[in-house]
Amino acid sequence: MTNEDLKSLITQHVSEAVFEEGQFLNAIVDGSKAFSLLKSIRENPETEFDYLFCQSGVDWKEFFYVVYHLSSKKHKHTLVIKAKITDRVNPRIESVAGIWKTAEMNELEIFDLFGIKFNNHPNLRRLFLDDTWGFPLRKDYTDDVNIVSL
Amino acid sequence: MAIKSLVSGMRLTGYYFTHHKEILTQEYPDNRETLTFGERFRGEVVMPHDENNEHRCTGCTACEIACPNGTIKILTKMEVGEDGKKKKAIEKFVYHLGMCTFCNLCIVACPTDAIKMSHDFEHSVFDRKQLTKVLNKPDSKIVKGVE
Amino acid sequence: MFSFYDISNSIHQWLSSQMGSTAVMLIEMAIVGVLAISLFAFLGLLLVYMERKVAAFMQLRLGPNRVGWKGTLQTLADTIKLLFKEGFSPDASDKFLFNFAPILVIVVAMLLLAPIPFAKGFQIYDINIGVFYISAVSSIGVIGILMAGWSSNNKYSLLGAMRSGAQIVSYELSAGLSLVVIVAFSGSMSLTQIVQSQADGWWIFKGHIPAMIAFVIFIIAGTAELNRAPFDFAEAESELTAGFHTEYTGMRFAMFFLAEYINMFIMAAVGATLFLGGWMPLHFGNLSGFNHIMDFIPHIVWFMGKTFFLIFVLMWFRWTFPRLRIDQLLTLEWKYLMPISLFNLLLVALVVIKGWHF
């Protein structure tokens, strides 16, 4: 599918999606709508994004993005979905571990480093750090002991 | 078949057992004299001084900026040159070996080739304070003509 | 010619002429005990050194080369180090069993030394059921390993011990059956008589194919009984860290270590005695000149030569092969080695009855 087709397909699902052209096609959607969109483009035989090659979080100070880099082994197209989460105190998003199994570990990492909670995750736990630690990849994270500023 | 595969493996080890010439390991502390390094081998940062106790460092802090770990700290002072002008010169070139990752970025960054990597690789000391080194020798001066 | 038989006899006669028979027996027992223990210590040091050198040479390394000439005293230095190490025992361990296990293992290894004929007439105790004695006593060793694994209160140790139990119970069968083959050939269970029966040729040559099969099975089963690679499940370093002796330190660990090497020596000695003629020189039917030259080599050299050859083969296995998996190990025994041994025994019975062997 070309980028234009993908755009129209996503707009059908999420009408207010914002697109950014870059290296890949970026689609910014609201966190609450991301799950149904991801599920549908995974199951749609025309898109069939079967390979989630990168899942990460980005902290833009006012809001978080959970970024899904998707590609399809069959159709050879790539798409980036950015789910926007505005709640900084208790950020939540639906887990996609049921769609792509790799998400299970990646979501643990995002939870550990950003504090974004994933609903319906099979086993949400701190992966690297202990339970009392803050969320180090947030931009407002401070640590006087372990971070030595140069 | 199965036994043949086992015998072929035993033939290899048996061959090495009977042809014991090539030695993979090094007798390290004993062969210190004969150890060879590539000329680019990164041991630790040193500042070469010539016979007049002169170095080439202008104190431009390019290495300090290039260093990813804050390993290098340059303390400068103002000096009055021969022509009466005030000139910036280094007072202390402080090098924290304990923080160095030997990435070579400071050497590449230096515009006057004042520092280089030595081949000394045995860095262990009993006191951590010894890892903080001052690279310019006392009373050393900058080589004339290096700006 | 130099002979241990003369030496031991003359000592016995001299002692008998000096005192009563009870005192003679006591003194002789003391002498034998001292000899056995020193042989033990010496073999332990020698075999560990040998293993390290063999391993190093196969892996393009130098091996120990610091202490003594070419590192010969390295194992001695290691022993001294182990002696001075603190012997930890885990808090929740069963202290009595934990301390007793290494002693049991090493005592079993010592007991096994008794019926082995080192040279003509040089034997601690010429028991007339020697083969039976060896196969009976050698299986006690596993109890020590089970004790060690259980008392450590460590799951790795327990797994290692259970593996070892399953392994030795299984392989005892084919090892025993392959010994029975030679018993059938020679018609005796006494190790001395088995050696005597090989005066005109070793059983591995005289016994046709059945003896060869029995020898191969004995080597495989013996390796398994020794818990050595490729059957080192009880330790299985990459799986169970150190298996049954995970929690052992210092001299207690050294005892396990020593017992392993002594057992290896005994396994090789039994194999050499039964299949390769023990201290019997190599004789070929009617080449009397050749046979005569062979007779000049002392018996002890023949015995040790054969034993160390077998030990070398065991080491060669260890430094070449990967480890099997526990279920494959049991499959190998019960599905292959065991039926083959039984069938082989049948064949041997036929050969012996018909008198087909030389």
Added chain:
Amino acid sequence: MELEQPAISDTGDFTINMGPQHPSTHGVLHLKVTLNGETIKNVEPHLGYIHRSIEKMSEASTYRNFIYLTSRMDYLSAHMNNQACAMVVEKGLQLEIPPRAKVIRMLMSELTRLASHQLWWGALGLDLGAITPYFLGFRDREEILDIFEETCGARLTMNYNVPGGLMYDIHPNFVGKVKTFLKNFEDHLPEYKQLLTGNIIFEERTKGVGILTPEDALSFGCTGAVARGSGISCDVRKWNPYDGYETVQFEEPMETGCDCYSRYVVRIREMEESVKIIEQLIDNIPEGEFQAKTKVVLKVPKGEYYTRVETARGELGVYLVSDGSSNPYRIKYRSPGFSNLAALNTMAKGNKIGDLVAIMATLDLVIPDIDR
């Protein structure tokens, strides 16, 4: 000592902790393994013992000096990690690197891949209980490391790539030494097969063990030899050629056995392919600059950039978010080991402990790569 709960449950299950100090976890991986007898019921990885938050550290560094950190991720493919980072900065700056630099980068990548696979081969033997392969693997690896030391100045954490090309030109001895190595390695590769590949014990231990179906491999995002052993073509050098890989001829080795043995064969064949690539390039290193002209302070324009390289373990992705300043705003390393580790539970379930070791060895885990 009072135990809160019985060590062995009613059904006979019990838990052992494999790691963080365990001979076959290759570092500080901690696996919580639930066993029933010797049979594995569940494997739960616990990470973080070597987590240094390289992503956070990169955010505080400039575009020139965050690269050296990535040598400490997957230290066995340090060169490829550095290359991926240099490439992402070059992509942001729209910098074209000189052809000489490209070829040298390719050569170095393939040498690194060989060195990594040689260590993996040795460690696999070690995990399966054969110790000699370890030394034979290291024999060839040492030769490569000597080449690295001469050209890059370091043996493991090379830091040879900079944005715009390479730090130095190659050493004058480089070409000769690589050719000597290739000649030696051609003699040594059959020994690898002699010692392990054909060995009946080895085949028994690996064939049919650790099955990873192609669907699972894709769903878990497995890459590298793990996915190729399950018949999924995923070589970044083929699909998204970078730094001149489109100019060389090589095959992507694939096996369909889905088991440990397939993964083993894929890696052995990858070594042969790497040798082929080096043979094609070593006589054809173009003359010219080894570094493109760059500014002293690099500022990547605002935007998002993603590059991938094929490391020895699989696909390494670098996701760079730039806000236009001289530091990266956010860097995410999509490391191959992390995704491959996720598949461990699926592969190990129902197998024995010995198999778990074999599976981990064929996954070729490097723990700092997983923890970052």
